[in-house]
Amino acid sequence: MRKAPLASLATVGVIATEDVHSNTSVQQALASSRSLRSVTAPALITPRSDGRARATRTANFVSGQTAFAPTGVRLAFSYARQSEEFPDGIRRQHEENARVAAGLGFAIPDTPEFRYSDDETSGRLKSRDAFNRMLDRIASESKPASALFIRERSRIGRWNDPRRHDYYAVYFADRGVPIVESCDPQWVDWDNDTSDEVTLRFLHSTLKSIQSRNERIEIVKRTNRGTRAHIKQGFYSLKAPYYATDRWVAWAHTREPILKLDPGVSYVREGCAIILRWATDGSVQVVRDIFGWILGGRSLGWIAAELTRKCVPPPGARYNTARVDGPWHKELVRKIARNPIYRGDLLYGRTSQRFRGQEAVLAPQAQNDAFGKILYLDFLSDPPLSRGDFEAVQERLEANLYQHEARSRTKRNYPLSGVLVCASCRRGLHGFGSAPNRVGQVRTYYRHSMTRGEGSQCPHENRYIAAAPVDSALVNIVHDALASDRLQQLVASEVTRYLDDPRQRRRAEERHACASEIRELERELGRLSEELGQCTQSHWERSLRSRKDRIVSKLEALEAVGATLAQEDARLAAIERGLAHQEAYSATLYTLYGQAPTLVQRRVHEGLIEAVHVDFASRQVLFTTRSSTLGAEACGD
Structure with a gap:
């Protein structure tokens, strides 16, 4: 039988494991500590390959550092995340976390204070709304829970850097909220347990982090292949349509539209695909006006102000109805003016930082497994702009950009x-x-x-x-x-x-008194020097030298004060002499102003x-x- 030490119960708890035969009852894994009041969780029985059972009991938590409900049950957080919109996906994750937490003696209240959800949120994002709120709550002094339950570690995130999982595990544990995976509900006393099991669990968790990283890389590759294949066939695979366009579900073989989709809504059906069509809400005319104003010499800022004055709904109003009367800004106008979709061509990867500076590949020559921009000519018919007008606008924008950069390079006052x-x-x-x-x-x-x-x-x-x-x-x-x-x-x-000012007259008196005191100290210093030359007893010699050192220190301080007063007198004398030469002041002031x-x-x-x-x-x-x-x-x- 192998037990973890009880000395580390103050932070995150201990795992105690017992090897027992299947025909025997589960013995107590941990005894109550005399020095620490604790609450013991029920044991979990997990099967083993050798026909025996492993009894795992969660560590005791110090009651002074553990959050309890009014009933005495320990409280815990639950975090759920999914990248795609799956019905009841978030709810099922929270229910599984709550079920496992109940088996360990925890309770997860069904309130937003304890259950955090990031729906339709990619795991590669380091900043997420619910995740950030949970971080702030755990970092606070008044956190109401003593554990965090997740289904498995990829719910925390899928990052290229596999060390980030371990970073958050240590970060939460140091704040008294260890992470518990519902698929493997165990704690490890990383600080004090020296058994081989701790090493094996660390290697196991590291492999899971690497697996999560590799899964994300495969997801990116698979998504990239699917997106490029759809674009090469003339379909649109992004969730957000461009301004003045709508997404439609169409039959893949005939491209006949069936259903108009709202922005951000996913739709999957066999034999169907997503196409783009020009919107019928008047936004196409807004695009024509924007390009016409640019050709007419208007600035992007003026165009944004004019659209705001006319109460034209900005592009974000289709996602957020509260922004119907929201303001435009020049970057929105710039994005529209730079997008070749308004001449009928689709440029995939146009705004991606990874592909900046790369040349676009025509759709018929693009490879599905490659990464980069794809240019699909005549993706949409009947565009609001001719190719000539679009190129003329690009030339004007490039000229404006050159002038702006040239002005920025020259500093002027x-x-x-x-x-x-x-x-x-x-x-x-x-x-x-x-x-x-x-x-x-x-x-x-x-x-x-x-x-x-x-x-x-x-x-x-x-x-x-x-x-x-x-x-x-x-x-x-x-x-x-x-x-x-x-x-x-x-x-x-x-x-x-x-x-x-009377203070100036007092300064003259201070200068005179300082000079008198300096002369007196110099005379006393001379007498002490004569006495030291005639002294033969060592103890009197030490006393005289101590007095001499004190006098020297005081004399140096007074000399510094006298020098300061002398400088102030010289400055005042110069000011008084300058009263007779006001013209010199004017020239000096003007010179200083210019410099x-x-x-x-x-x-x-x-x-x-x-x-x-x-x-x-x-x-x-x-x-x-x-x-x-x-x-x-x-x-x-």
Whole structure:
């Protein structure tokens, strides 16, 4: 008989195994510990190949670290996951977990607090809604359960890295919630059990992780083969249709449509396949409008704002009815404008990161076992775009992308970006630079911002003003402000008030007292040196040297204080001498302003300028300065 030690009952429990003959009763595997109050679970009988039975009893849990229901039964979590939509698949997993948990003395309440479900969720995902909520609950201090039941370890996930299963097993066990597989409901005391069975169970669990990994790889290969085979035959195998298209169930041999499918719904029937057809809800016209606007010179941001203003349902509204009036954004418009389905061609793997940079293979030449993009020409008839218009839009998007990247490579300073506002709508203008021309010159502007979503539109939206004359006017205003008599008077007044501060007079007294104390310490230090030279007794010599060291330390501290006071006196003297040379202050301030970073310059602008308004009608820029500095207004063209 082999028993696991009882010293490790405080964390995750112990497995105790007894080899008994089948004609004998099951003996107690673990006795109650005198030092720990515990609850013992019933034994499980599992058959063995040698005709004997193995009695496995779960370890005792310390009552102070175990969550109990009001009836005294230990509570546990249950997690279920399935990749495809199978009727009652999640429910059956939870029922099996609850049945096994009851046999081990646990209870799993039928509430979302204890039963977590990820339906139609791939095991390769590291982040899942229910799984993340369960992780947060187990990591919390107030977790109500002391075990987690799963059907088998692939329910936790199917990852390419087989070590991740062991990571979660240790992670949960360290937090007092060990994982129990319903197909093999046993615990192991990994910390203290030194038997060969622990090694065998670790190898067994590792092999199961590798098996789960290999199963996922085979699932990916099988799915890839099936998807590529369907696409080569002209069928559509993805769950989500493209914008302005619908999925239909059709007879495979005639392609005659039978049933329209909702987005995300699966349908399997012998002799049938999924095809795409153009939608009849008006979204095809939206696609035509998007491409027409791009050819007309509109930006993607403007198109997104226009579609939102017209309350056109975005693509996500077909999955979430709460987003019928949701906003569009430019990335949605970009995806539609880049998709060749709107010229009638299907490009499989278009958005996959794995296939980025690869050339697409025509459908008749594509291999089922290969990986990569597939281009099926004329996948849909009667497309909303001609091939010529689609290529023209791609050329325009590529040109816009090149200009954007060229502008991003050149760093420019726009000192009034966000400060400059429209006189009509009070919305800000922001710096904007053109792409470098053939000789490398860049034209800079301030551009009027656009209305996003609902709200009144300004007639001057997306208009530009040249940045050079506005920035030049700003520089002149700052120079005049720093050189103004009013500013010099304010500086002189502040300096005089600072010099006349009583604290400055007290500093002179402190400097005089510090100098006197230094002279006194130096005289005392001289007397101690003479006494040390005449001292013959060792104990007096030690006392004198100790006094000398204290005096030296105090003298050094006072000298440092005196040096600081002397520096402050020199600074005040320089300020006082500068009162007679106000013009030098103006030149220094302006030089420092020109050398300061953009953020510091903006603070100067905020202190000197109250507002800057652009009047597009008169083509003037009005600078309103603060009365506390200049008290005047300046205008720049």
